[in-house]
Amino acid sequence: MNCDEVADLEENYLLGDLKGEEMKDFERHLKACINCAKRLSGYEEVLGTLFGSLKPVAPSPHVRKAVLDQVDGMPQGPVITLERPAPKPIWNRFGQNFGRILSPVAAVLVIGLTVATVFLSFQLQQVKTQQADMQQVLDLTSSPGSWIWSLTQPDVPFDSTAPRARMYARPDSNIYLLTATQLQPPPDGQVYRAWYTMNSTTVDYLGDVKPDPNGNAVLQVANPDHRAAEITGCFITREKAGSPPDQPTGPKFLAWKKN
Amino acid sequence: MDSISAINAQEQQVIEQLVKRVRQGDTQALGALYDRYAGRVYAFLLRAVQRELAEELLQDVFVALWQKVYLYDPQRGSFNAWFFTLVRHRLYDALPKYQKHQSEDLLSVPGVVESVAEMTGDQSDLEDQVIRLFRDEELRRAVNHLPPDQRQTILMTYFGGLSHKELAEKLNLPVSTIKGRARLGLQRLRQLLPEQS
Ligand SMILES: [Zn+2]
Numbered sequence: 001m002n003c004d005e006v007a008d009l010e011e012n013y014l015l016g017d018l019k020g021e022e023m024k025d026f027e028r029h030l031k032a033c034i035n036c037a038k039r040l041s042g043y044e045e046v047l048g049t050l051f052g053s054l055k056p057v058a059p060s061p062h063v064r065k066a067v068l069d070q071v072d073g074m075p076q077g078p079v080i081t082l083e084r085p086a087p088k089p090i091w092n093r094f095g096q097n098f099g100r101i102l103s104p105v106a107a108v109l110v111i112g113l114t115v116a117t118v119f120l121s122f123q124l125q126q127v128k129t130q131q132a133d134m135q136q137v138l139d140l141t142s143s144p145g146s147w148i149w150s151l152t153q154p155d156v157p158f159d160s161t162a163p164r165a166r167m168y169a170r171p172d173s174n175i176y177l178l179t180a181t182q183l184q185p186p187p188d189g190q191v192y193r194a195w196y197t198m199n200s201t202t203v204d205y206l207g208d209v210k211p212d213p214n215g216n217a218v219l220q221v222a223n224p225d226h227r228a229a230e231i232t233g234c235f236i237t238r239e240k241a242g243s244p245p246d247q248p249t250g251p252k253f254l255a256w257k258k259n
Numbered sequence: 260m261d262s263i264s265a266i267n268a269q270e271q272q273v274i275e276q277l278v279k280r281v282r283q284g285d286t287q288a289l290g291a292l293y294d295r296y297a298g299r300v301y302a303f304l305l306r307a308v309q310r311e312l313a314e315e316l317l318q319d320v321f322v323a324l325w326q327k328v329y330l331y332d333p334q335r336g337s338f339n340a341w342f343f344t345l346v347r348h349r350l351y352d353a354l355p356k357y358q359k360h361q362s363e364d365l366l367s368v369p370g371v372v373e374s375v376a377e378m379t380g381d382q383s384d385l386e387d388q389v390i391r392l393f394r395d396e397e398l399r400r401a402v403n404h405l406p407p408d409q410r411q412t413i414l415m416t417y418f419g420g421l422s423h424k425e426l427a428e429k430l431n432l433p434v435s436t437i438k439g440r441a442r443l444g445l446q447r448l449r450q451l452l453p454e455q456s
Binding site: 043070074 | 301314418422
């Protein structure tokens, strides 16, 4: 959806008259386009001010009690840390002799792997999602049938402190999941955007990748048409904040490509 | 300076505190927000649907507030704006089911009967409606300052439970005209209303 289409539908959106995919497309554009988001929030403020000034009408007292009874013990939407069994530390599996047996080169490798494992488990534990979506995320990240694609900086040798990302996908899952770690905040006026390539030809916008203060980011995107098998590449670019997410313009910052 | 903005700023602070507590799972704070807002939400719902459904929706709205409050970001706008968007969306989600269930002509829904009667009325009816609907003098002046067709569209759609299409049919006008009026009305109000804190 581009800015014109959004402008055309904004009264419907304000009214609550958009449904399904149209609503999702609309909201996706708002997340990426500062201009449209600002205009819309200006209108929402006007309506909010009018709403704030409505003359109240007292409802029956039983409604208040019904609300409080209903929410009692009801979990609130968001932010549930995904619990995963912690991976067994590698040094236990190798036993006591590990220091003597392994050469320094292997030790470096093991440390590298350990660091990577810790990062992976860290990434997974950082995955925060709405409770309703939690099972989908668990299915996607823990099923042996899922694809996990690693996005790394192109043409840069392995560096354990470098930013990296993973994309989780499966043809029968309703979501894609992209996690990133060690991601510095984008330069002022820029955002990280994730894209995917279908059948080596079309490039589609996946979503904006917003690192938290620890450099971790999670992007969960609906995959309603189950076309994960056609994905041949996935990458992150830096784009001008507020620009419409039509096509990537920046160079590939992190990328994965099917061999 | 006893303007809406000053009161708003103070009220806004109290609301933010309550919202923060609701986010932390404090049901008492939800009760306090209910006490502040339920009357206005109910007044709004009653303009679109009958009492029984309005109360059902009222409950639904506050349960939704409990579940979705984490989505509210104070950096991006006021709680009023966010919450009223949620209320409108819940209403419009429920309306088709309700209308099908009732299998009645829309005109038999009480709030709408009144509204449609007012649509054919003259200027003073519209002004009356604004006076009955809103408390703040400053805001009533702003709404009354709108050209009548824009005022009517805002009152009938955003505050009357009618979709653009329904209002277009009632007035025998193209939907695009109604949408254009809604947009112009909002733009004009944005200029007329006091600056938000
Ligand atoms: Zn835009």
